[in-house]
Amino acid sequence: MDVSELLALLARPDVISFAGGVPDPALFPTEAIRLAYDSILSEPKAAAKALQYSTPEGDPDLRAWIAEDMRRRGARCAAENVLIVNGAQQALDFIGKLFLSTGDVALTSRPTFLGALQAFDCYEPRYDELPSPGSSRGVGDFPAAAPDKPKFGYVMPEFENPTGRTLNQGQRERLLDFADGLDIPLIEDSPYEILRYEGTSPPALLALAAERASGVDQGRVIYLGSFSKLISPALRIGWLAGPAEVVARLALVKQASNIQVSTINQKVIARVAPEIVPVQTEKVRPIYRARRDAMLRALRTHMPDGVSWSEPEGGFFVWVTLPERLDAKVLLNRAVATVKTAFVPGGAFFPDRSGASALRLSFSLGEPAIIEEGIGRLARVVREAA
Amino acid sequence: MDVSELLALLARPDVISFAGGVPDPALFPTEAIRLAYDSILSEPKAAAKALQYSTPEGDPDLRAWIAEDMRRRGARCAAENVLIVNGAQQALDFIGKLFLSTGDVALTSRPTFLGALQAFDCYEPRYDELPSPGSSRGVGDFPAAAPDKPKFGYVMPEFENPTGRTLNQGQRERLLDFADGLDIPLIEDSPYEILRYEGTSPPALLALAAERASGVDQGRVIYLGSFSKLISPALRIGWLAGPAEVVARLALVKQASNIQVSTINQKVIARVAPEIVPVQTEKVRPIYRARRDAMLRALRTHMPDGVSWSEPEGGFFVWVTLPERLDAKVLLNRAVATVKTAFVPGGAFFPDRSGASALRLSFSLGEPAIIEEGIGRLARVVREAA
Numbered sequence: 094m095d096v097s098e099l100l101a102l103l104a105r106p107d108v109i110s111f112a113g114g115v116p117d118p119a120l121f122p123t124e125a126i127r128l129a130y131d132s133i134l135s136e137p138k139a140a141a142k143a144l145q146y147s148t149p150e151g152d153p154d155l156r157a158w159i160a161e162d163m164r165r166r167g168a169r170c171a172a173e174n175v176l177i178v179n180g181a182q183q184a185l186d187f188i189g190k191l192f193l194s195t196g197d198v199a200l201t202s203r204p205t206f207l208g209a210l211q212a213f214d215c216y217e218p219r220y221d222e223l224p225s226p227g228s229s230r231g232v233g234d235f236p237a238a239a240p241d242k243p244k245f246g247y248v249m250p251e252f253e254n255p256t257g258r259t260l261n262q263g264q265r266e267r268l269l270d271f272a273d274g275l276d277i278p279l280i281e282d283s284p285y286e287i288l289r290y291e292g293t294s295p296p297a298l299l300a301l302a303a304e305r306a307s308g309v310d311q312g313r314v315i316y317l318g319s320f321s322k323l324i325s326p327a328l329r330i331g332w333l334a335g336p337a338e339v340v341a342r343l344a345l346v347k348q349a350s351n352i353q354v355s356t357i358n359q360k361v362i363a364r365v366a367p368e369i370v371p372v373q374t375e376k377v378r379p380i381y382r383a384r385r386d387a388m389l390r391a392l393r394t395h396m397p398d399g400v401s402w403s404e405p406e407g408g409f410f411v412w413v414t415l416p417e418r419l420d421a422k423v424l425l426n427r428a429v430a431t432v433k434t435a436f437v438p439g440g441a442f443f444p445d446r447s448g449a450s451a452l453r454l455s456f457s458l459g460e461p462a463i464i465e466e467g468i469g470r471l472a473r474v475v476r477e478a479a
Numbered sequence: 480m481d482v483s484e485l486l487a488l489l490a491r492p493d494v495i496s497f498a499g500g501v502p503d504p505a506l507f508p509t510e511a512i513r514l515a516y517d518s519i520l521s522e523p524k525a526a527a528k529a530l531q532y533s534t535p536e537g538d539p540d541l542r543a544w545i546a547e548d549m550r551r552r553g554a555r556c557a558a559e560n561v562l563i564v565n566g567a568q569q570a571l572d573f574i575g576k577l578f579l580s581t582g583d584v585a586l587t588s589r590p591t592f593l594g595a596l597q598a599f600d601c602y603e604p605r606y607d608e609l610p611s612p613g614s615s616r617g618v619g620d621f622p623a624a625a626p627d628k629p630k631f632g633y634v635m636p637e638f639e640n641p642t643g644r645t646l647n648q649g650q651r652e653r654l655l656d657f658a659d660g661l662d663i664p665l666i667e668d669s670p671y672e673i674l675r676y677e678g679t680s681p682p683a684l685l686a687l688a689a690e691r692a693s694g695v696d697q698g699r700v701i702y703l704g705s706f707s708k709l710i711s712p713a714l715r716i717g718w719l720a721g722p723a724e725v726v727a728r729l730a731l732v733k734q735a736s737n738i739q740v741s742t743i744n745q746k747v748i749a750r751v752a753p754e755i756v757p758v759q760t761e762k763v764r765p766i767y768r769a770r771r772d773a774m775l776r777a778l779r780t781h782m783p784d785g786v787s788w789s790e791p792e793g794g795f796f797v798w799v800t801l802p803e804r805l806d807a808k809v810l811l812n813r814a815v816a817t818v819k820t821a822f823v824p825g826g827a828f829f830p831d832r833s834g835a836s837a838l839r840l841s842f843s844l845g846e847p848a849i850i851e852e853g854i855g856r857l858a859r860v861v862r863e864a865a
Contacts, residue, residue, distance in 0.1 A: 118527040126530065127520035134513035141504040144512065144711040179565060179715075183737035190601060194581070211735040215576060325530040327742035329565075349597040351569035355741055356713035 151177025204442030252408025387461030537563025590828030638794025773847030
């Protein structure tokens with residue numbers, strides 16, 4: 094079963110799917126979006142601008158607002174530190190294009206975000222593991238000279254997809270020490286940052302690196318952000334924030350790749366974001382939190398001994414580790430066929446497709462009662478297989 | 480003066496710019512677009528779908544309508560022969576990604592579309608010239624084996640940007656003979672196809688190749704189309720049509736690059752295109768035709784002997800050849816400084832930046848009287864320099 098077959102299951106009303114990892118469309122600010130399109134297109138001058146080509150860097154108002162928002166997160170960005178992209182996925186593609194050639198080494202967590210692997214794979218790198226908390230490898234264990242010196246490290250420090258893991262401030266500082274020691278860029282992918290259900294966020298890697306280097310422009314972090322989880326993924330608007338020089342180089346990549354992000358969609362986001370981001374944050378957090386709580390509760394209630402799972406402070410994902418002899422791919426086929434319940438087998442998130450006995454569950458869709466029912470079903474299949 | 484400086488001139492009301500090559504926003508079907516956004520976002524079920532993630536291949540209704548439209552152009556496409564992209568520029572990037580590695584050979588016209596060079600440049604190919612009408616080189620003049628065998632030929636057969644040239648049916652057949660002889664794909668980039676101001680279009684290369692191979696799936700042509708010139712470039716919607724197997728491979732590239740084109744924008748185009756494409760075609764053709772006529776008339780009236788130009792049957796561009804001793808870059812600086820008139824120097828359109836004594840004029844923006852005034856000014860600068 095491949096990813097598109099998994100996604101097709103989402104459309105089957107008889108299947109409980111924990112595979113998707115997409116936001117709940119019932120929570121989108123549809124009316125605010127409708128009004129924004131309508132008001133921009135009703136005013137002839139604004140409409141003529143909104144329907145015409147614009148610049149690869151992005152809409153000036155939107156860049157300025159994002160810079161302001163990044164300052165609220167502790168990173169002193171100006172508009173020229175921000176590039177608007179067609180979703181954070183496009184930033185991953187551009188980073189691959191800028192940094193990677195065939196055989197170059199990219200460092201990622203293991204497991205890591207599937208979309209990052211898909212984006213980087215096009216540039217045919219070799220993968221190695223970015224040291225994670227508890228890792229015994231350090232700067233000295235990596236080649237410091239070309240051609241084997243790593244080109245960058247990629248990490249999702251907040252509610253990682255797929256593990257749900259968050260790095261605390263000390264772990265972030267140690268990751269920066271590592272990148273400083275090796276003198277490589279760090280890619281900080283943070284699409285879920287605003288979806289925190291408990292506790293408080295440590296400063297972004299971008300902010301910590303800027304502090305060390307006395308400025309975002311001197312720092313080594315490229316931050317990726319997204320409106321997809323809070324407002325809508327269908328407008329395809331995300332951003333990248335980092336040193337102005339990198340942003341300028343990536344704007345040329347942007348122009349060559351697809352000229353610019355949709356002008357009208359950028360203007361809609363620029364119009365709704367300042368008011369709607371705080372409102373949406375308050376609105377969606379308790380709803381997703383209740384779904385997370387339902388999933389964790391159901392796992393505790395139903396799963397047999399020998400199965401463990403992460404307890405994420407935010408985001409959409411719980412990472413489940415099965416007894417080693419169980420293969421999550423086999424389990425998926427059985428779960429779909431016998432109890433009509435789906436998830437993503439863990440192998441998809443490893444560059445070498447290892448991780449056979451792990452799986453990813455998303456709690457973003459579905460009421461708590463449905464989640465509980467689905468976890469109960471999965472637990473039956475695990476128990477039968479164990 | 481680089482391209483972004485040239486584009487900045489477009490915004491200066493005191494400068495007459497023939498540099499842009501963008502459609503006139505006064506001609507966009509703004510009200511139809513506004514109504515489409517409004518009606519989709521007013522209906523809760525449609526809105527939830529339009530604001531959610533969808534598939535990398537594109538909206539099913541839009542793919543089906545484009546396939547129908549391609550059949551009207553003589554190419555028997557089905558929906559699975561169509562991939563929706565963020566403007567035809569993105570298709571160029573994907574073609575570079577699929578076919579080109581460092582040092583590979585890409586064949587293009589000389590001059591050729593600047594955006595194609597920008598897209599392909601990222602994959603570091605070598606360029607050679609695709610045989611054009613009157614060329615003395617044939618199949619035997621190109622290596623037939625790797626690593627020097629060309630990966631594809633790229634051509635804009637209809638109202639080429641920058642030359643305005645159209646290939647007739649015989650020339651298209653000879654181009655296909657060449658591609659057959661070398662057994663390479665042909666990329667047919669046709670964003671202006673609908674903007675024909677006189678005569679009739681020969682069949683698309685896609686249609687001719689499908690006829691030879693008894694089917695689009697067996698043919699060697701990948702066709703690129705665009706809604707940017709007729710409806711709006713700001714929704715960033717174009718398409719690629721070709722063998723279903725290539726479309727399926729490029730859908731994976733699409734997913735890794737930026738997942739999918741904006742769902743809502745695709746649904747808006749799917750809703751307006753069937754009604755608005757024929758209406759817009761009738762509306763904009765006479766307006767752009769009058770601008771072309773004004774430019775050609777003014778060139779005949781004002782330009783000194785020794786200057787020649789193309790007479791395009793459609794599109795946005797006239798290609799002007801100056802006496803060989805004149806450098807269009809020097810002329811541009813003089814024209815902007817002394818008579819506040821701009822164009823794009825020809826060198827931008829050659830892989831090797833030759834073509835110093837040619838320049839590209841766009842007639843897409845501005846009333847005939849302004850065009851006449853601008854050409855008069857340019858002619859003065861040419862006369863002074865000659």
